Amino acid sequence: MTDSPPVVTDTDMGIDTTVLNTADTDKVPVGARFTVAGETAAAVHLVTARTNAGAGGVNAKQSVGIDDATSSGHLHLTWGGNTTGTIASDATAATVKTALVAMDDGYTVDDWDVTGGPGPTADWVVEFKGVLGAAPQVLMVGDGSALVGGTTVVVIATTQAGVLPSATTNIGFTPELGAGTYVENGVVTFLPQQLDIKVGDGNITYTEHMTHEYLLDRGDLDTVREGNQVPMDVKMEAVYEHITQGTSEPVSPMDALKGVGGAAEWVSASSDLCEPYAIDLIVLHTPPCGTSENERTTFPDFRADTKEVNFKDATISVTGKCNVTEPTVERDVD
Numbered sequence: 001m002t003d004s005p006p007v008v009t010d011t012d013m014g015i016d017t018t019v020l021n022t023a024d025t026d027k028v029p030v031g032a033r034f035t036v037a038g039e040t041a042a043a044v045h046l047v048t049a050r051t052n053a054g055a056g057g058v059n060a061k062q063s064v065g066i067d068d069a070t071s072s073g074h075l076h077l078t079w080g081g082n083t084t085g086t087i088a089s090d091a092t093a094a095t096v097k098t099a100l101v102a103m104d105d106g107y108t109v110d111d112w113d114v115t116g117g118p119g120p121t122a123d124w125v126v127e128f129k130g131v132l133g134a135a136p137q138v139l140m141v142g143d144g145s146a147l148v149g150g151t152t153v154v155v156i157a158t159t160q161a162g163v164l165p166s167a168t169t170n171i172g173f174t175p176e177l178g179a180g181t182y183v184e185n186g187v188v189t190f191l192p193q194q195l196d197i198k199v200g201d202g203n204i205t206y207t208e209h210m211t212h213e214y215l216l217d218r219g220d221l222d223t224v225r226e227g228n229q230v231p232m233d234v235k236m237e238a239v240y241e242h243i244t245q246g247t248s249e250p251v252s253p254m255d256a257l258k259g260v261g262g263a264a265e266w267v268s269a270s271s272d273l274c275e276p277y278a279i280d281l282i283v284l285h286t287p288p289c290g291t292s293e294n295e296r297t298t299f300p301d302f303r304a305d306t307k308e309v310n311f312k313d314a315t316i317s318v319t320g321k322c323n324v325t326e327p328t329v330e331r332d333v334d
Helices: 093-101 253-258
Strands: 007-009 019-022 033-036 045-052 061-066 072-079 112-116 124-128 141-143 154-160 169-174 187-190 195-197 203-207 212-217 220-226 232-239 243-245 279-285 295-310 315-322 328-331
Touching: 072 093, 093 112, 093 124, 141 154, 232 295, 253 295, 253 315
Parallel strands: none
Antiparallel strands: 007 187, 019 169, 033 045, 033 187, 045 169, 061 124, 061 154, 072 141, 112 124, 195 243, 203 232, 212 220, 232 315, 279 295, 295 315, 295 328
């Protein structure tokens, strides 16, 4: 099981052979593997430690108020190209937060916080948190055209500017960086995180689906054309004791399948990060008759639909689908 590799750029290569500085703080888990451009004897290095040596960022905060305490009715807030539903002029902070979360913008309750209010006598203060935190944010826009009884002006101001983290993440790794020709801003390529599973007494099966439409000519069979594509089904069964980490991080199969726990920092194998989390399943068949018979089968963009763990038999069983119609098969591989 693997996730897709992030690529970062180092700005201080060759200074220390065991420490690398990178600003990509949340994509470099302990156990990550990487290669460094320019290394003469190209090696795969393993991240053994990660420390944050600098200061964190500051969340942006914006106040939202109504210019006339006698106003009633409702207003709307717009941010990031999305607009909230109606917000009553006397709404509580919790109601304003609910309206912000409900915007179709992909953010959750962890990304917003609202205090103050209720309006119109007191301002609400919106804090950008979570994935929106520690960064500058554009000013929200208020629409007070539905306010009545006073002015219809919604006043929004920045009360705390968002600031990006100034920290540098230092990662220790092994083996040490070897001899090579290194350049400023050279590329460090992180390889996919992985979990190795020996199928052993288990099995992996997959089903390809092909649909056809049979067209008639005055009631008689005439021609055939392909129907809609259908995602491939994959089922994996394995003995739990034969599972090992391809890297040193504490990752369980369920972590890898769901992108949580030890795999919380894994990057989805899908090229579209707005899609649900996915992994690549890679099956390497190595019969004892020479490498020319080796075969690698890749099931890309796999998402598990069911996950079953049997503690008595020490087995796991996973079924799901790939967002492709067939796997990729390579033969004569190492």
